[in-house]
Amino acid sequence: xxxxxxxxxxxxxxxxxxxxxxxxxxxxxxxxxxxxxxxxxxxxxxxxxxxxxxxxxxxxxxxxxxxxxxxxxxxxx
Numbered sequence: 001x002x003x004x005x006x007x008x009x010x011x012x013x014x015x016x017x018x019x020x021x022x023x024x025x026x027x028x029x030x031x032x033x034x035x036x037x038x039x040x041x042x043x044x045x046x047x048x049x050x051x052x053x054x055x056x057x058x059x060x061x062x063x064x065x066x067x068x069x070x071x072x073x074x075x076x077x
Contacts, residue, residue, distance in 0.1 A: 009050055013039075016048035020057060 011019060016037075017027040030036025031046065037056035039048050 010047045011050065011053070013046050013048070016053055019050075019053055 008015075013027055013031075014024050016039075017024040020027065020037075022030075027036060031039050037048055038052040039046050041047070
């Protein structure tokens, strides 16, 4: 028997919040307010797919991105 366990493709709210760097209560609020990543129920449990979390995080990054052109090392300035 193998000890291999693939990375999960879906996560419960607590794990998804940790993955996103958010408090669990914040992720719950985002679900309630329809502002967060796509989520769904299986029975009474709320799940988030990793692909949807990654997409939502990328969207948040793009919407709030600030700054100019990347600079090289100090010697190139």
